[in-house]
Amino acid sequence: MTTSESFKALYDTVVKLRSPEGCEWDREQTPHTLKGALIEETYECLEAIDENDPAHIAEELGDLFLVATMIGYMNEQEGRFTVADALKGITEKLIRRHPHVFGDVKVNNTSEILANWAAIKVQEGRKPKDSILDEVSSALPPMDRSFKLQKKAAKVGFDWPDTEGVIAKIKEELDEVQSAISNHAGNELEEELGDLLFSVINLCRFFKVEPSAALCRTNSKFVKRFKHVEKKMKETGQEMKKENLEIMDVYWNEAKTSN
Numbered sequence: 001m002t003t004s005e006s007f008k009a010l011y012d013t014v015v016k017l018r019s020p021e022g023c024e025w026d027r028e029q030t031p032h033t034l035k036g037a038l039i040e041e042t043y044e045c046l047e048a049i050d051e052n053d054p055a056h057i058a059e060e061l062g063d064l065f066l067v068a069t070m071i072g073y074m075n076e077q078e079g080r081f082t083v084a085d086a087l088k089g090i091t092e093k094l095i096r097r098h099p100h101v102f103g104d105v106k107v108n109n110t111s112e113i114l115a116n117w118a119a120i121k122v123q124e125g126r127k128p129k130d131s132i133l134d135e136v137s138s139a140l141p142p143m144d145r146s147f148k149l150q151k152k153a154a155k156v157g158f159d160w161p162d163t164e165g166v167i168a169k170i171k172e173e174l175d176e177v178q179s180a181i182s183n184h185a186g187n188e189l190e191e192e193l194g195d196l197l198f199s200v201i202n203l204c205r206f207f208k209v210e211p212s213a214a215l216c217r218t219n220s221k222f223v224k225r226f227k228h229v230e231k232k233m234k235e236t237g238q239e240m241k242k243e244n245l246e247i248m249d250v251y252w253n254e255a256k257t258s259n
Contacts, residue, residue, distance in 0.1 A: 010065060011083060014073050031071045038067050039141070043216065050217055096120060132156065143211050146201045154205070163206050170199045228255035 001009070017026040045060035072083040097120050099105035100113065107113050129135055132155070136148045153159065160166050173196040180189040204211040230240065232251040238244050 007065075010069055011073070014066070014069050018070075018073060018077065026070075029070070029074070031074055034067055034071055038064075038071070041067055043212075046213055046216055047220065050213065050220070096124075141212070143197075143201060143215070146198050147205060147211055150202050150205050160202070160206075163203065166199065166203045166206055170196065170203060173199050225252055225255035228252075228258075 017023045020027075041060065041063045045057070045064055048056040048060045069083060072081075072086050076082045095102045097117050099116065099120075100107045105116065107116065132152050133149055136145060136152055138145070140148065150159075160169070173192065177189065177192045177196055180192045201211045204214060229248050229251040232254070233240055233244070233248065238247055240248070
């Protein structure tokens with residue numbers, strides 16, 4: 001089956017599911033109810049990419065295609081736009097914003113490519129923003145939004161000159177967190193922890209590490225090691241409780257060395 005045939009089969013399946021003869025649950029969904037699924041499937045796809053498992057990546061990309069097609073078809077049913085409109089629009093945008101590929105524009109490096117991209121966006125008549133930070137969607141998860149806000153600010157020179165300044169800022173924010181803890185200041189502690197997280201995300205940016213992807217990897221590592229602890233505790237007849245923390249810590253370190 002060709003790519004176009006495969007997409008048509010997916011589209012036709014979505015149409016059937018949303019029809020009166022289809023699935024009641026699918027008919028009840030709206031673009032708003034699928035927002036969570038769109039985010040969840042995106043992160044599951046990230047996890048599959050980290051695992052470097054082609055079959056899993058293909059499966060998760062399929063799930064993403066499904067949710068995107070479903071949301072597109074819901075709008076098609078309401079007469080807002082069609083799935084074809086969305087596909088045609090992104091294709092035209094890609095061609096328009098890559099004149100060095102589809103036109104006769106010459107570029108020497110990726111910086112010039114990005115500059116052309118930004119200039120073309122302006123030519124397209126997009127509504128000007130009051131601030132460059134307004135270009136970052138407020139609907140993004142907080143960690144991703146922090147990362148993109150920092151990247152935008154850095155583009156106009158508002159940035160640390162090197163990583164030493166970033167690391168010093170992390171240490172400063174950590175001291176302020178410890179001070180808030182000592183003062184039993186609940187609201188202040190929340191603010192200072194936010195500042196600390198923001199600074200750590202900034203360090204990720206300096207080293208071109210996606211913070212969400214990094215945290216996903218750490219979450220997976222934590223789950224793997226914790227499951228090892230559970231398995232060992234069960235095998236030795238030990239109960240998972242605070243009083244057995246030293247024993248659990250031994251198994252935790254065992255899991256670390258086996259990774």
